[in-house]
Amino acid sequence: MKSREVMQMYTRELSELVAGRAQPLSLMEVCGTHTVNACRSGVHSLMPAGVRLISGPGCPVCVTAQRYIDALVALGRRGDVTILTYGDMIRVAGAGGSLEIARGEGADVRVVTSTLEGLEIARREPEREMVFAAVGFETTAPATAAAVLQAASEGLRNFSILPAHKLVLPAMRALLDDPGVKIDGFVCPGHVSVIIGAEAYRPIVGEYHRPCVVTGFEALQMMEGVLHLARQIVRGETRLENLYPEAVSAGGNPHAMKLIDRVFVAGTSAWRALGEMPESGLDVREEFAAFDAFRKFNISLGDDHEPRGCICGKVITGRAVPVECRLFGTVCTPVYAVGPCMVSSEGTCQAWFKYRRHEAGLAVRATREAVR
Amino acid sequence: MSGPSPANLLRKRVVLAHGGGGQLTDDLVSELVAPRFANPYLDTLDDAARIPMHGGEMLFTTDSYVVHPLQFPGGDIGRLAISGTVNDLAVCGAIPQFVSLGLIIEEGLELRVLEQILESIASTAREAGVRVVTGDTKVVGKGQGDGLYINTAGVGAMRPGVQLGMARVRPGDVLIVSGPIAEHGLAIMLTREQPNVVRSELASDVAPLGGLIEAALRAGGESVVFMRDPTRGGFAGVASDLASRTGLRLTIDEEAIPIRPATRYAAEILGLDPLSVANEGKVMLVVRPGAMEVVLRALREHPLGKDAAAMGRFERFDDGLCEIVTRVGGRRIIQKPYGEELPRIC
Numbered sequence: 001m002k003s004r005e006v007m008q009m010y011t012r013e014l015s016e017l018v019a020g021r022a023q024p025l026s027l028m029e030v031c032g033t034h035t036v037n038a039c040r041s042g043v044h045s046l047m048p049a050g051v052r053l054i055s056g057p058g059c060p061v062c063v064t065a066q067r068y069i070d071a072l073v074a075l076g077r078r079g080d081v082t083i084l085t086y087g088d089m090i091r092v093a094g095a096g097g098s099l100e101i102a103r104g105e106g107a108d109v110r111v112v113t114s115t116l117e118g119l120e121i122a123r124r125e126p127e128r129e130m131v132f133a134a135v136g137f138e139t140t141a142p143a144t145a146a147a148v149l150q151a152a153s154e155g156l157r158n159f160s161i162l163p164a165h166k167l168v169l170p171a172m173r174a175l176l177d178d179p180g181v182k183i184d185g186f187v188c189p190g191h192v193s194v195i196i197g198a199e200a201y202r203p204i205v206g207e208y209h210r211p212c213v214v215t216g217f218e219a220l221q222m223m224e225g226v227l228h229l230a231r232q233i234v235r236g237e238t239r240l241e242n243l244y245p246e247a248v249s250a251g252g253n254p255h256a257m258k259l260i261d262r263v264f265v266a267g268t269s270a271w272r273a274l275g276e277m278p279e280s281g282l283d284v285r286e287e288f289a290a291f292d293a294f295r296k297f298n299i300s301l302g303d304d305h306e307p308r309g310c311i312c313g314k315v316i317t318g319r320a321v322p323v324e325c326r327l328f329g330t331v332c333t334p335v336y337a338v339g340p341c342m343v344s345s346e347g348t349c350q351a352w353f354k355y356r357r358h359e360a361g362l363a364v365r366a367t368r369e370a371v372r
Numbered sequence: 373m374s375g376p377s378p379a380n381l382l383r384k385r386v387v388l389a390h391g392g393g394g395q396l397t398d399d400l401v402s403e404l405v406a407p408r409f410a411n412p413y414l415d416t417l418d419d420a421a422r423i424p425m426h427g428g429e430m431l432f433t434t435d436s437y438v439v440h441p442l443q444f445p446g447g448d449i450g451r452l453a454i455s456g457t458v459n460d461l462a463v464c465g466a467i468p469q470f471v472s473l474g475l476i477i478e479e480g481l482e483l484r485v486l487e488q489i490l491e492s493i494a495s496t497a498r499e500a501g502v503r504v505v506t507g508d509t510k511v512v513g514k515g516q517g518d519g520l521y522i523n524t525a526g527v528g529a530m531r532p533g534v535q536l537g538m539a540r541v542r543p544g545d546v547l548i549v550s551g552p553i554a555e556h557g558l559a560i561m562l563t564r565e566q567p568n569v570v571r572s573e574l575a576s577d578v579a580p581l582g583g584l585i586e587a588a589l590r591a592g593g594e595s596v597v598f599m600r601d602p603t604r605g606g607f608a609g610v611a612s613d614l615a616s617r618t619g620l621r622l623t624i625d626e627e628a629i630p631i632r633p634a635t636r637y638a639a640e641i642l643g644l645d646p647l648s649v650a651n652e653g654k655v656m657l658v659v660r661p662g663a664m665e666v667v668l669r670a671l672r673e674h675p676l677g678k679d680a681a682a683m684g685r686f687e688r689f690d691d692g693l694c695e696i697v698t699r700v701g702g703r704r705i706i707q708k709p710y711g712e713e714l715p716r717i718c
Contacts, residue, residue, distance in 0.1 A: 007700040040645070042702015091389075104385040113565050219700040335395040345643065355704040358693055 003220055010223045011046050017230045018050030025051045026182045027229050028318055030172060031189030032059035032346025033217055039355035041219035051226065054318040055351075057171045057274070058189050060136040061088045061344035062316050065270035067301040068164045069094035069340075072133055075162065075297065076107040082125075083109045084118040085133040086140075091343045095305060115147035122151070122159035131293045134161040139191040141165045141282055142256035145263035148284070148291045162293040163284055166269055168192050169200060170280035176208045181318050185211040185229040187222065190244060197252025198242040205240045215243045263288055270304065272340070273313030312339035315348050322349040329357055393604030394709050419460040422530070429530040431466035433457060437522040440716045442485065444563045446555070446575030447652075449522055450493035452718060455580045455652055456603070457526040458500045462585045463599040463655055465536045466528035468500060473507035473524060478517035489520065500580030502526070534589060540597035541618045546664045547684030548657045550584060550677045551577070552630040553607050557649035557717050558638045565642060573634040577653035584676045585655060591670030595663030601655050603718060605709050608647040610656050611684065612694045612708045621689035624696040624706065628683035647696075648709040650717050658686075 018025060029035055035055040038044050047053055057063050073094045076083040083099060090099045090111060103109040108128075112118045115132060122130040134144040144161055151159040168189060175181050188201055193214045201212040211232040215225030221243065228241050242248055260282065269281020284292035293299065306313060309327050314320035322328050322341065332338040334350050341347035390396045406414060413421040420433035437453045447455075458468035473493065477486065497504055555577040562574055581601065589596055602610045607629070615622040631646055639646040653676060659667050664682055671677030694706040 003699055004701040007702075039704060040698075041700055042696075042698035042704045043700070045703045046701065100387050100389070101385070104387045219698065219702065223700075333395070335389075335399075354707055357707070358691075358695075358705050 006220055007046065007223060010220070010227050011048065014051060014223075014227050014230055015048040017227075017234050018048055021050050024049065025184050025230060025233060026054055026318075027051065027185050027187060027226060028054050028056045028175070028183045029187040029189075029222070030056040030058045030168065031187075031191065032062070032344070032348075033191060034058070034187060034189065034222060035348050036346055036351045037217050037219065038222055039351040041222075043219050043222050044356065046223065047226075051230065053187075053226065054183070054321075055315070055348040056175070056186075056318055057271070057316040058137075058168070059316070059341065059344050059346040059348070060140070060166065061092055062312060062340045062347050063166055063171070063271050063274070064089075064092070064135050064164050064340065065272050065301075066094060066304045066306065067270065068135075068162075069098075070096065071299050071301055072162055073097060073099055073102055075131060075293070075299065076102045076109055077105075079107070081108075081129045081131055081297070082121075083107070083131055083133060084112050084121060085109065086113070086135070087111045088344045088346070089133050089135060091337060092340045093307070093337070093343075115143045119147055119150055119156065119159060122156050123154075126156075126158055128158060130159050131297075132159070132161045134163045134165055137166050137168050137189070137192050138195040138256075138260065141264065142195065142253075142259045145259040148263045148288050149259070151291055152288060157290070160291045160293040160296050161284070162299070163264070163282060164269070165264065165282040166271065167266065167280055167282070168196070169203070170277050171271070171274060172201075172204055173208075174274050174277060174280075175317060176204070176210065178317070183210060183318065184233055185213070187225045187229065188212050188214040190215065190217055190247065193244070193248040193252070195253050195256045197250055198240060198248050199250045200252065201240055205238055209238050211238050211241075213241045213243060214248050216247065270301070272304075273317050307338045310339035312341040312349070315341050322352040323357075325349070329353060393609075418464065420464045420466065420526075422464075428532075431461050431464050431528050431530060432525070433460040433527075434523070434525040435460065437524075437718060438518070438716050439560065439718050440518060441560075441563060442489065442519050444576055445559050447578040448489050448492050449520060450489040450491075451496045452576075452578050452652060453522040453524050454493055454496040454500055454502070455578050456718060457524045458502055458528075458580045458582055459601045459603075459652075459655075461526050461528040462580075462582045463601050465531050465534040465589075465599075467531055467586075468502045468526055468528040468580075468582055470505045470528075471497065471502050471524055471526045473504050474522065475507070475509045476517055476521040476523070477509065477511045478519050479511060479514040481519050486520070496580060500582055502580075531589065533594075535594065536596070536598055538598055538614065538617050541614065541620065541658050541686060543620060543686050543688035544661050545597065545658050545686045546661055546682050547611065547614070547622065547624070547686070548659060548664070548667060548671070548680060548682045549602075549607065549630065550581075550588075550655045550657070550671050551653075551679045552632045552635065553602070553651055553654060554631060554635050554639060554646035554649035556603075556652040557606065558635055558642070558644070558646070560717050561642050561644070562638050573632075574638055577651055579653035579676055581653065581655050581676065584671065584674045587670045587674050587677075588655075588657060588667050592657075592659055592663045592667040595660040596657055596667065597660065598658040599655055602651045604650050606646075606648045606650055607656070608645070608694075608706045609708050611647075612706050614658065614686075615694035616692045616708075618686065619690050619692045621687040621691055622684055622694040623687055624684040624694065626683075626696050626698045628681055630679045630681045630683075645709075647706060652718065661685075
């Protein structure tokens with residue numbers, strides 16, 4: 001069967017399931033890659049009126065607190081330190097500009113695609129301090145951990161990380177604890193689930209009574225995930241389903257989890273919009289303090305501040321859609337981005353700007369009704 | 373929030389993205405460069421300027437090449453320089469004739485590499501039917517360049533009777549692309565980012581298109597109304613530009629866009645949208661519906677157009693949007709890429 005026909009089958013059943021419900025179903029896709037793929041593949045345009053797919057706090061750059069960005073850019077401006085970063089981070093602006101702007105002014109900022117590449121640079125230039133901006137969820141944390149372990153075993157003293165890794169479960173809990181956000185079920189993040197395993201979402205099902213479905217990134221897989229959530233909700237069920245068993249096991253990737261645990265310990269972390277949450281991030285263990293740039297360079301974080309008029313905080317918590325922002329598409333565009341959700345390729349604002357700007361009016365109305 | 377806005381900071385110094393070929397490049401050129409030289413030949417900001425000469429019309433273009441690495445699967449900076457220059461002329465309806473060659477060489481470049489690149493320039497020029505008629509050579513100190521930069525200029529005579537322009541596009545017209553997209557940009561990125569990937573099937577499509585374009589024009593005549601080579605900004609750049617500048621709705625069928633599985637896969641690992649990735653050996657054509665079959669046949673008979681396909685249609689729905697019907701039947705828009713992620717692709 002062609003994928004268009006399969007999709008039609010899914011959407012037909014979905015429409016029938018939700019027909020006649022008083023309230024639309026609010027289903028959150030937690031993962032930034034899901035957000036982008038839903039927009040790019042047109043999945044959002046195929047949702048029946050009774051289903052709303054809302055984007056969650058799954059873009060690593062977007063959830064990073066503003067004060068971390070400030071500290072990172074300030075470190076880059078010192079002159080004697082090279083910042084190694086994944087590409088998405090480079091254009092996020094703090095109070096004193098972005099890494100990109102700092103680079104234009106002479107800071108040494110290099111985009112790497114892996115921590116291995118970062119290590120290689122540190123080996124090649126042993127005289128220079130190399131600091132890797134370690135952001136991301138459980139997806140990227142194992143690679144950071146592996147790099148720290150490798151640096152430690154080699155005695156690579158000029159390599160360190162500025163950690164801001166986040167854990168996904170605390171964010172989901174925080175949203176459910178917030179009476180202002182209505183979520184009927186979760187499309188669970190694919191990549192993170194590969195690491196932490198499908199069972200990690202058990203508390204969301206058990207304690208919060210929300211169905212969770214782990215699914216892949218293809219358009220059909222995502223629609224299938226939404227369909228399974230709708231089936232559960234309509235039948236009054238609350239289960240954890242794994243529709244992506246080819247990549248996600250029940251227990252996750254024990255090797256990756258061990259790496260994380262070897263280098264990091266769960267600690268209080270500052271999130272954009274969600275604030276400081278205990279046990280929601282990863283601190284470098286004392287044993288590896290020499291590789292923690294916060295300690296190595298004696299960096300303390302300043303105050304948080306949102307760019308004026310920016311509603312990224314509301315966007316990543318599902319309280320608003322990008323087109324509700326006054327800055328969207330006018331002052332704030334991917335080129336002259338104000339907030340991180342417009343900068344990041346996984347950000348909700350950028351996805352809307354690229355793929356959904358034209359249907360803005362409609363989408364705003366639908367969301368205002370559903371977000372109480 | 374305190375401090376200057378990011379937009380203002382971006383107006384203080386040049387950042388890499390100013391060279392990305394997207395919105396920032398446009399802004400730099402239209403705000404800083406073009407106004408200082410304003411004249412009717414420049415002001416259209418086309419890839420080539422149309423200059424009256426000896427009763428006919430000449431097309432004049434220039435381009436610089438800073439691609440890294442210098443040699444890549446499917447080509448090198450030399451083949452790229454000749455192809456890029458003649459293609460800019462050919463899509464405007466000219467017959468490319470003469471090319472200049474400016475070499476800026478970094479101290480330390482292996483002569484063996486330089487020789488290979490010059491050989492490649494010579495053979496590509498023969499293939500394109502142009503002659504290198506003037507040039508210049510400069511050497512800069514180690515660390516002040518990156519191996520080799522090339523600047524070219526190209527001139528060609530306008531084909532008599534050919535009328536191309538966005539103003540001729542009208543509802544019902546069909547959009548054609550001459551073959552599988554996104555291969556140049558992805559081949560470069562893959563070589564750069566994943567040098568350890570043993571052997572990729574992916575190679576740059578870089579090629580001079582004069583012959584292919586001539587075949588299409590011969591078959592379609594006046595029914596070919598517009599052509600553009602989708603280089604930086606890729607397929608999406610040209611398609612969105614066509615929609616917004618004609619003011620018509622352009623609807624694209626994603627399934628009909630030719631793209632090789634290896635390309636799609638590479639785009640996925642690198643996190644790039646193949647629609648926005650540069651091509652260096654493809655042309656996009658807008659043709660009248662009645663001429664679609666003959667133009668497609670002519671393209672497909674040429675070795676560089678074997679996989680040509682029609683995948684879009686202009687509709688009388690005056691919103692200037694380019695909309696794509698996705699593989700699964702969903703809909704979304706295509707916009708001009710703003711040109712950030714891929715420096716030094718050409």
